[in-house]
Amino acid sequence: MRIGAIEAGGTKIVCGIGNEQGIIEDRVSFPTEQPDKTIRKMVEYFQGKQVDAIGIGSFGPINIDRSSPEYGYVTTTPKPGWSNYPFLPTLQREFDIPFGWDTDVNAAAFGEATWGAARGLDSCLYYTIGTGIGVGVYAEGKLVHGLLHPEGGHILTRRHPDDSYEGFCPYHGDCLEGMAAGPAIERRWKAKGSELPQDHPAWAMEAFYIGQAVAGSILLLSPKKVILGGGVMHQSQLFPMIREEVRRNLNGYVSAEAILESAIDDYIVPPSLGDNAGLCGSLALGLKALQ
Amino acid sequence: MRIGAIEAGGTKIVCGIGNEQGIIEDRVSFPTEQPDKTIRKMVEYFQGKQVDAIGIGSFGPINIDRSSPEYGYVTTTPKPGWSNYPFLPTLQREFDIPFGWDTDVNAAAFGEATWGAARGLDSCLYYTIGTGIGVGVYAEGKLVHGLLHPEGGHILTRRHPDDSYEGFCPYHGDCLEGMAAGPAIERRWKAKGSELPQDHPAWAMEAFYIGQAVAGSILLLSPKKVILGGGVMHQSQLFPMIREEVRRNLNGYVSAEAILESAIDDYIVPPSLGDNAGLCGSLALGLKALQ
Ligand SMILES: Nc1ncnc2c1ncn2[C@@H]1O[C@H](COP(=O)(O)OP(=O)(O)O)[C@@H](O)[C@H]1O
Ligand SMILES: Nc1ncnc2c1ncn2[C@@H]1O[C@H](COP(=O)(O)OP(=O)(O)O)[C@@H](O)[C@H]1O
Ligand SMILES: [Zn+2]
Ligand SMILES: [Zn+2]
Numbered sequence: 119m120r121i122g123a124i125e126a127g128g129t130k131i132v133c134g135i136g137n138e139q140g141i142i143e144d145r146v147s148f149p150t151e152q153p154d155k156t157i158r159k160m161v162e163y164f165q166g167k168q169v170d171a172i173g174i175g176s177f178g179p180i181n182i183d184r185s186s187p188e189y190g191y192v193t194t195t196p197k198p199g200w201s202n203y204p205f206l207p208t209l210q211r212e213f214d215i216p217f218g219w220d221t222d223v224n225a226a227a228f229g230e231a232t233w234g235a236a237r238g239l240d241s242c243l244y245y246t247i248g249t250g251i252g253v254g255v256y257a258e259g260k261l262v263h264g265l266l267h268p269e270g271g272h273i274l275t276r277r278h279p280d281d282s283y284e285g286f287c288p289y290h291g292d293c294l295e296g297m298a299a300g301p302a303i304e305r306r307w308k309a310k311g312s313e314l315p316q317d318h319p320a321w322a323m324e325a326f327y328i329g330q331a332v333a334g335s336i337l338l339l340s341p342k343k344v345i346l347g348g349g350v351m352h353q354s355q356l357f358p359m360i361r362e363e364v365r366r367n368l369n370g371y372v373s374a375e376a377i378l379e380s381a382i383d384d385y386i387v388p389p390s391l392g393d394n395a396g397l398c399g400s401l402a403l404g405l406k407a408l409q
Numbered sequence: 410m411r412i413g414a415i416e417a418g419g420t421k422i423v424c425g426i427g428n429e430q431g432i433i434e435d436r437v438s439f440p441t442e443q444p445d446k447t448i449r450k451m452v453e454y455f456q457g458k459q460v461d462a463i464g465i466g467s468f469g470p471i472n473i474d475r476s477s478p479e480y481g482y483v484t485t486t487p488k489p490g491w492s493n494y495p496f497l498p499t500l501q502r503e504f505d506i507p508f509g510w511d512t513d514v515n516a517a518a519f520g521e522a523t524w525g526a527a528r529g530l531d532s533c534l535y536y537t538i539g540t541g542i543g544v545g546v547y548a549e550g551k552l553v554h555g556l557l558h559p560e561g562g563h564i565l566t567r568r569h570p571d572d573s574y575e576g577f578c579p580y581h582g583d584c585l586e587g588m589a590a591g592p593a594i595e596r597r598w599k600a601k602g603s604e605l606p607q608d609h610p611a612w613a614m615e616a617f618y619i620g621q622a623v624a625g626s627i628l629l630l631s632p633k634k635v636i637l638g639g640g641v642m643h644q645s646q647l648f649p650m651i652r653e654e655v656r657r658n659l660n661g662y663v664s665a666e667a668i669l670e671s672a673i674d675d676y677i678v679p680p681s682l683g684d685n686a687g688l689c690g691s692l693a694l695g696l697k698a699l700q
Contacts, residue, residue, distance in 0.1 A: 179664070194664055235465045241555045253629065258551040264532045264631030272662055273625040291663040301617055334564040335629055338544065340555030371563055371580040373470070373485055374556045 121408075122164050122172035123400035126205070127222060128197060128249065131156060133163045136401040140233035142394060150177075153192075153208075154198045161212045173218035173404025175225025175396055176205060178252075182220055182263050190219055218403030222246070222396060224261045224268075226347065226389065227254030229399025235390040236343040243341040244389070245270075247328065248348035251295040257339060271295040275330045278323050281306070298327040300350050305337075316355045325356055329363020332386065336364065336372060347389040354388070361386050412699075413455050413463035414691035417496070418513060419488060419540065422447060424454045427692040431524035433685060439689075441468075443490045444483075444499075452503050464509035464695025466516025466687055467496060469543075473511055473554050481510055509694030513537070515552045515559075515685060517638065517680065518545030519697075520690030527634040534632040538619065539639035541550040542586040548630060564700070566621045569614050572597075589618040591641050607646050616647055620654020623677065627655065627663060638680040645679070652677050674680040 123142075125132040127150065135144035148159050164172065181191045190206025206219050220228070227236075227244035234243035236256070244254035253270030255262040262268060272293045280305040285296030292312045296302060303311040307320050316321050332344055344359070368377065376385045389395035414433075416423040418441065425436035439450050455463065472482045482499025497510050511519070514606030518527075518535035527533035527547070535545035546553035553559060563584045574597040577588030587593060594602040598611050605611050623635055637651065652673045659668065667676045679685035 145570065152669075241553075255548075255630065257546075257548055257553045257555065260549040260551065262532075262548045265627075265633050265667055266631050267630050267664060268629055269663060270629040273628050274621060274658065276565055276568055289660050329567060334625065336556075337564050338559055338561040338626055338629060339546065339553060340557050340559050342556050367565065367581075369580050372557060372560060376556055394418060 119408075120169045121404040122167070122169035122402050124160060124172060124174040125216040125222065125225070125395050125396040125400050125405055126150070126174060126176040127396075128177040131160065133160055133402070134397050135167060135169060136235060136398070138405055140229070140391075140398050140401060142397060150197070154199075157208050158338075160209065160295055164213065166398070169215065169343065171216040171218065171404040171408045172209070172213065173225070173400040173402065173407060174206065174209075174340070175220055175222040175400040178221050179266060179269070180205070180219075180221060182267055191279070192280050216404075216407035218400070218405075218407035220261055220403055221254065221267050223252040223254030224256070225254070225399030225403055226395045227256040227260070227345070227399070228261055228402045229391055229395050230343075230345050230389055231256050232402040233391060233398055234395065235345050235387050239342040241339075241341045242343040242345060243335055243339065244345045244347065244395075245328070246344065247299060249300055251299050251348075251359035253335070255339065257341070258302070269278070270331075270335060271299075273331060273334065275327050278326045281323060294327060294331050298324055303350065305375055309354065311350055316353070321353060321359060324350070325359035325363050328356070329360045330367055332360065333364045333367035336368065336377070340372075342376070344386045345389050346386065351388060357386065357388065375405045410699075411458070412692050412695040413458070413460035414688050414695055415451060415463060415465040416466040416513065416516070416635050416687040416691050417441070417465060417466045418687075422451065423688050424451055425688050425692070426458060426460060427689070431520070431682075431689050431692060433688060433692070435489050436688065442497070444494045445490075446494055448496070448499050451500065455504065458653070460506065460695075462507040462509065462695040462699045463500070463504065464516070464693065464698060465497065465500075466511055466513040466689040466691040466694060469512050470557060470560070471496070471510075471512060473558055479586055489510045507695075507698035509691070509696075509698035512543070512545065512558050513696055514543040514545030515547070516545070516690030516694055517686045518547040518636070518690070519552055519693045520682055521634075521636050521680055522547050523693040524682060524689055525686065529653050530633040532632045533634040533636060534626055534630065535636045535638065535686075536619070536623070537639035538590060538637065538641040540591055542590050542639075544626070546630065548632070561622070561626060562590070564622060564625065566618050569617045572614060572630075585618060585622050589615055594641065601642065602641055607644070612644060612647055612650060615641070615644075616650035616654050618646070620651045621658055623651065624655045624658035626669070627659065632661075633667070635677045636680050637677065638686055642679060648677065648679065
């Protein structure tokens with residue numbers, strides 16, 4: 119079987135083709151520009167490639183309500199041209215095959231649950247910590263949509279006592295994304311995260327915010343695995359620091375073996391599909407659309 | 410059909426019998442004492458009543474992992490005698506019928522989704538704000554269990570600027586439960602909540618904490634309905650105040666019609682089964698166990 123996959127990010131699009139084992143056989147990547155031009159490139163890529171289905175994990179917010187006339191639209195994004203744009207319907211007019219459609223973070227969660235760190239489990243949370251912060255929610259064997267879709271990057275956290283940075287979220291100022299996404303690190307410390315040394319105080323502060331958010335989501339959802347991806351998490355020294363913060367926040371309340379002692383090293387983890395998590399997730403969505 | 414229902418709270422047990430329309434036909438109530446004595450009373454109640462199934466919504470933490478040898482146990486409660494007690498297995502030895510088993514708050518969420526405020530919807534959150542704070546999670550048509558089960562009453566919230574109360578949670582001090590459950594109101598204001606006037610500043614502070622938690626859970630889970638029950642929510646003036654706090658916290662970020670303007674009055678609501686939410690929820694669990 120040949121399944122198409124589209125990982126649609128706010129800055130770049132990755133298109134690829136893979137199989138039912140989650141192996142990516144071919145891929146291309148191009149910048150996210152005006153929607154008509156960008157969609158044309160996707161169509162050109164898949165034309166003649168005879169894929170059986172295509173899965174799309176998209177930047178958002180997007181409409182994932184199948185009963186809505188705007189199902190498949192990008193909704194209120196500030197990205198030029200994309201606001202209220204019929205992303206999925208435009209592709210459906212070109213290819214008469216099943217399509218999978220979900221948020222980029224739900225796709226990544228689903229990819230990890232299908233072939234990655236949460237393989238065989240019926241629940242996981244996928245955080246991406248990059249230019250923004252997003253959370254994909256997979257629970258009881260299903261991707262969670264609800265009213266719109268999860269937007270867990272914007273929850274409020276308590277401020278670190280040594281932090282005077284005001285936060286950059288245009289809606290909430292100092293929400294999690296406003297305080298802990300890549301741009302917050304850069305503005306707070308006047309240097310890109312990738313340029314700060316591993317022992318810089320930025321990382322303890324980063325772990326403080328992410329650990330607090332992860333602890334809260336463990337309390338509310340009790341996921342079987344927590345996966346942390348995105349550009350900022352390339353700083354792998356963050357993992358032990360975040361695990362420690364989660365433990366400090368829970369303070370023994372959640373007495374699951376997975377969280378106690380060293381088992382937590384296998385509970386809060388990087389995506390095991392690495393930088394393929396997004397594209398493999400879209401592939402998994404495409405595969406599911408066939409069923 | 411005759412379905413048995415057990416609402417097992419930390420202070421009292423309600424047993425009842427109902428039908429597939431969610432109508433409770435008979436009920437009794439007795440205090441929660443030593444487990445052997447308490448279970449005996451349940452057995453006596455159901456003996457000879459010829460119920461086809463029994464659903465139980467229990468205080469916790471409890472084991473709801475069907476693959477565990479301790480499935481059906483109450484786990485780490487400080488309640489005398491109940492820690493590590495085989496609640497469900499003991500009843501199963503007496504009655505050879507299907508049993509439903511979940512947390513009290515998941516049961517209440519399921520009851521409201523079956524016959525109450527979230528009827529016909531595939532997701533809702535049920536908060537109980539009483540002696541403690543618990544959250545039941547129903548998403549994509551399923552009760553969420555995960556690793557253990559949701560414990561959303563213990564998330565951290567930001568402190569109200571005028572609040573110097575330290576919080577009573579033995580694990581976290583000033584977590585949501587520690588700051589906003591009934592005992593927090595009583596200790597902070599030196600009077601029972603039920604004795605404070607409707608315009609007392611206690612209620613603005615209460616709405617501040619609950620609104621913040623509800624906003625966070627809307628971001629993380631995007632539920633189609635949020636139901637607030639429990640003793641404290643008998644103060645019905647809290648509803649408009651909490652809705653306002655939720656809106657203030659989200660600050661326009663979640664652009665769902667349900668949350669905008671006056672529609673929110675129908676989004677954040679009391680249990681429409683009223684004080685029957687718990688027992689009806691257990692009934693719904695029993696009914697589901699038959700299927
Ligand atoms: N090695 C790194 N260390 C710290 N921060 C990084 C690193 N690599 C990228 N980032 C930050 O992550 C953000 C980009 O995240 P990324 O997940 O790559 O893309 P996006 O979120 O735009 O899809 C930027 O703010 C960047 O500064
Ligand atoms: N009318 C009321 N106004 C404010 N608080 C109340 C009211 N009724 C009960 N409470 C508080 O709610 C708590 C009991 O909650 P309830 O849901 O009735 O029981 P439980 O949580 O023990 O199952 C107590 O702390 C009590 O002070
Ligand atoms: Zn925000
Ligand atoms: Zn607590």
